[in-house]
Amino acid sequence: MRAESQGLVFGPVRSGRLGASLGLDLLGAKICTFDCLYCEAGATRALTAARRPYVPAARLLGELAAWLFEPHPPFEVVTLGGMGEPTLNTDMGQIIEGVRELCPGTPVAVLTNSSLMADPDVRRDLCLADMVLPSMDSLMPSEFLQVNRPLPGASLMDIRRGLLTFRRQFAGKLFLEVLLLAGMNDSSENLARLEAFTAELAPDRVDVTTMSRPGAYPQALPASPATLARFREALCGEARPLAAGPEKSAQFAPPLDNEGSRRLEALGMRVLDSLARRPQTASSLASALGAGEADLANLLDDLSARGLVKAVTLGGETFFSRVGR
Template sequence: MTTIFGPVPSRRLGRSLGIDVVTPKTCSYDCIYCESGRTTSLSLERRLFVPPEEVLGELEAYFQEHPNGADALTFSSAGEPTLYLGLGDLLQAIKRRYPHLPLVVLTNGSLLGDSQVRRELHPADRVVPSLDAASKEIFCRINRPHQDLELAGVIEGLHGFARDYPGRFHLEVMLVAGINDDEEHLRALARIAEDLHPDRIELNTVVRPPACAGVLGLSRQQMQVAA
């Protein structure tokens, strides 16, 4: 299993070297907009999908060949990174080896109700959880979560994370035309976001081909209004 990819150009991070430690399409959500396609293993079970030594070895080999080959390291995958058992130890090991590179984790935030998962994310310089819904109905329509997940629990987990996390907390919101972009819902989302006090809100929409046909993004003008 190859665990690194890129680097991928990023407006905020520069050249971001991706780290993927989860078997493709193993996720706690089956989001209709996911650019990686449908989830094939809908799961909340944390597993050691790949030995940490393999990840560290691939990073070492990459930087031996490309000493200045990245401006940041980002845990981002075709699945949910927090499903990786031992994520905290791996983040610590990477941070010790590459202290000069910002370490970022992109997550759907669904496992943040687990205090162990929240603690494991502390070595990261920036964590970007997502929140696309302010109601159970929209949560089920857009994220199609594992049956044991409830929106209230996800939001409670985000609050716990926001209270304790020492790094930069960015909240990502993905807007889908005709589903979570009406004015009333946007107001409800804004209230939740304000209570979380993130360092930044990243408002995005569907651009790449989504998992489900008919899922559309917002226009530039609509995004400006939503913001």
């Protein structure tokens, strides 16, 4: 049983916000309108607002069809995201419609940094989804620039207006995410602005999170539990499950047989591919790849010794990432 593809289809991963989520990468590379300090996919290589079919619908849907054809773990939602901002892909609407045909009855979610919400074409395509998870980390212009590092000329005002317009157009579920960094966007001024904004936006849910994996830049540090509690109390209303912990992959796949060196080598390639997407702990990697933890530990030691992987500690946990990602 295959638990993770090496291409544009990845997971399923156990997401605190969505459940067992099968991911689709609409960019195929780190292409984004932002270069967030905390980005777990590494620094943005192509900072752009140019919308293009970066991954054409036919290619992505073909990969998904092939993935579905083989035995695979169950999943609860298909999530459009990837290594950058998925709304940059002009084929997004076609992709959502194609996923509906291939996975009837499974909800489709889209992750977005909200930067293109002012574009009516983007809003029209997003309206095809069942769930949209936009992020808004700060309504203070200085904090927005510092944390999200947008393209020059990006307008917080346009993003704010675009989100409010989208809320009126969209019949699905809107889950707003606010990610806090220590000393960066955890100010009282930001909290007051976010409080007023969420009252106006009326999302179905607000998720206040912080980094749970090493980010793209070393100055990004997780917000404290007290800060998270303060923001959650003001923005989230009633108590709800938090999404700040490391994601855990769905544990449906049996352990691989790692006896043969060829299989081990193949597993090594999958580990490198997975770590190129985001840093992960040994146990989350083992779970995602359906591999035994002892095998993974040995493999990670070997890859570290060869300079292909590096270990970083965050919040008492050791994360591995691909060198040069």
